[in-house]
Amino acid sequence: MSTDPKASPAPAAAPPPATAVVEKPAPEADAGPPWARELAEQFFAGASCLFILHGNVHDVVRMPAAGGGVAYGGVADYLATQLFGSWDVVLRFDPSHGLRAFAGADGDRLRKMIAKLSDKIGEPRAWPRDPDAVLDLLERLIQSNLMETDPAKRLSLAVIFDHAQFLVPSSELAQLSGALGSRLVRLLSWAQDPYIKRNNMAFCLLADQLAEVNERLVGSPHVSALAAPMPDVAERRAFFEWFDARDHRVGNLTDFTAGQLADLTSGLSLTSLERMLVLAEKSGDKLDADALKKRKKGLIEAQARGLVEFVEPPHTMDDFVGNTGVKTRLIDDAKLLAKGRLDAAPMGYLICGPVGTGKTYLAECFAGSVGVPCVKLRNFRSKYVGETEGNLERLLSVLRAMGPVVVVIDEADAALGTREGSGDSGTSSRVFSMIASQMGDTRYRGKLIWMLLTSRPDLLPIDLKRQGRAEVHLPLFNPPNDAEVREMFLAMARKNKFRLDPAVLPEGLSDRGLSGADIESVVLSAKRLALTKGRDQATAEDLTTALGDFIPSAQGLEKEKQELAAVLECTSKSFLPPEWRERVEQPDARARLQERMAAIRRVIEE
Structure with a gap:
């Protein structure tokens, strides 16, 4: 996909004066990412010239290779070499590297860009690194471009701002009185300037999370926010096939086919997929089902910054x-x-x-x-x-x-x-x-x-x-009778890998009002007693001692309130135990339960 201003379907090579309206035909549909197609459509329609790309913006994107075939590069590379691939100048800024001309791997195009820019804003080595000074420099370039009376000298200009959340972060209104406010106003003024919209100038801000970018910029009707989603199964499969086609390494790393790998790696970015394959190659460990599951778990937790377990x-x-x-x-x-x-x-x-x-x-x-x-x-x-x-x-x-x-x-x-x-x-x-x-x-x-x-x-x-x-x-409710309590004792013993003979369980356990957590605590106490005496199975004495020593937490009205809340929330009578089912089927049962709950709440609050 290209938004080339010199070739159809883009605007003509010689743009009209800034006061004229450019007829911008819709771009041809191609196999580019959906967000790129939407960006091109909105730009050519004149709807927006400032775009915020958010989400999976630091992943790799499929694009045509220079000598034919397919390659993968970053989102900024895709913007510079594909979407704005024939524009006169593409500039890229981030807080670390400052402002620089950007043409991907095309050195000849880069030299042409620098030559054109040197006449207007000086040599690149003199360009500032400070964000506010950079915006001042860009403002001079934009105004110079708009005021250019010779259409042949007017530049088609795209500016890419990496890590835009550090340029215009989300903030309170009181924090916008200084430099941050000036940056925000500057970007908003570019977004809504009708002369900029009528000429070939576009601004793309890249951010991981939209919520981290200032909400006044995101919410402007002149700004378009576009989401770059995680790769779907088709994109993952295409990546695996591309990776394998280079030197047929995937077959040496796993017995899974590209299609199977694509199905099994849902949730991973393409960068994480490549990392997984490279790590497997370096370690020499073949990606079987267990290894794939383990690596996927670690990569997804890293992608989510440890926010999921x-x-x-x-x-x-x-x-x-x-x-x-x-x-x-x-x-x-x-x-x-x-x-x-x-x-x-x-x-x-x-x-x-x-x-x-x-x-x-x-x-x-x-x-x-x-x-x-x-x-x-x-x-x-x-x-x-x-x-x-x-x-x-x-x-x-x-x-x-x-x-x-x-x-x-x-x-x-x-x-x-x-x-x-x-x-x-x-x-x-x-x-x-x-x-x-x-x-x-x-x-x-x-x-x-x-x-x-x-x-x-x-x-x-x-x-x-x-x-x-x-x-x-x-x-959910506590086990209501001896049969369920006994079954729960045995289940908790299995869960904690401990042998418990049903014959050692005493009668009348349901009278104690034990919850599942209480029963597990008693089982663990009996297990400890048995192990300290060199046994791997609890005796009746161990269980009796554990039961006699256990003190359940004082619940009283709080427990009753929680039970009532669970009953009132229930969406099907079939989920309720028989005794509760009988109660809720009585006339005005829900009203009485609500009254009882309100009374308990008042007592607890007082």
Whole structure:
């Protein structure tokens, strides 16, 4: 794709005076990236001359090679050699290298650029490095270009700003009174200048996260923000085939075909793919399924800057005990997903219940049964302006590219913020809006499976709990009878790799009101007693001692409130145990439960 001002479909070689209107035909469609086609269309339509490219902007892009064939280069290289490949001058600026003419690997074109620029703004060695001085220099070049009366001497000019978040970062209004405000106003004035729009001048700002760029620039109607997405399966396959075609190395590194590698590397950038192959070649370790999984995990965590944690659950739904209705629903959903019926999958689940009822364990068991990656979101919040939204933007872009994936958010009521967030300059409300928008995007049904875990679902905003987001609400409760309690003791022993004879379990265990977490604590205590006495299996005495020594946490009204909240949130009677099902089927049951919960809340608050 080229926006050559001298060749069709671009404007003519000799642009008219600045006051004239240029007729800009639409560019021909080609095989360039979608963001590049959109940029060209908007530029030629006269809609914008200043573009913010965000997202996967520091990856490599497929482009024609100089001698024919295919090559891969950075986004800035693609802009300079393809999109603006026949323009007179392309300039590139970043805070480290300063301002420089840029023509990719074309030395002859670079020399021509420098010759043209030297007449207007001096020799490159005299160009400043300071951002404000650079913008002053560019302003002089732009004005000189606009005032040029000889059309043959008027330059077609493109300027690429790398790492634009450091040039015009997101900030409070009070911080815009100095140099930062001057830069912002300068860029806005270029974006909305009708004379610049009528001539062949374009400005491209590259940033990893849109949220890190000043929102006043992003929100301007004269500025166009274009997302560069992570590579899809077709792009990954084409990259593997290109990598292999150079010297047929892929066959020596793995037994997977290019198509299989493309399917197995969802979520990775092309740069990460190349790094994975090079590391495998250097180490001499062949990329089998386990090695590929391990390398992919490390690369994705690096791409997400450590903001996601992969969970590799050794459990399945067969290991989960109790809450039969909930278990049945998740087993059925896991079977549908395994068959590829993503259209039948819910957008997300809300798992609620008193503390210690196994919410996290249930999420891990489901992920183990579905057979797709499971990640937990780490704390993405930051004290710096704009960084929280930037972190979340990066997280969501990685998750979208990874799908299908199970996304577990523990303590969701505290992690996700609210629409009415206050006291943090609106960060919480913006975080909430980004999460809610992604959760409700039906294009990712079955690809992003959200699991919100909380013991206080009443504190979670109703927007996230509605149909089309976390639409299936699963309540969990403590085991209600001796049979379930005994089964849970055995399950916890298996989970902790400890032998426990069912015959040593006493009667009347359900009378103790133990939660799943309590039972696991008792099992671990019995295991410790047995191991300290040189045994690998607990005796009845060990278990009795552990039970007698255990002091459950004081819950009282707080536990009852959490149970009531779980019942009131439940979206299907089949998820409830028999005793609760009978209660909610009585006339006015929900109203009475809500009244009881309100009364408990008042007592606790007082």
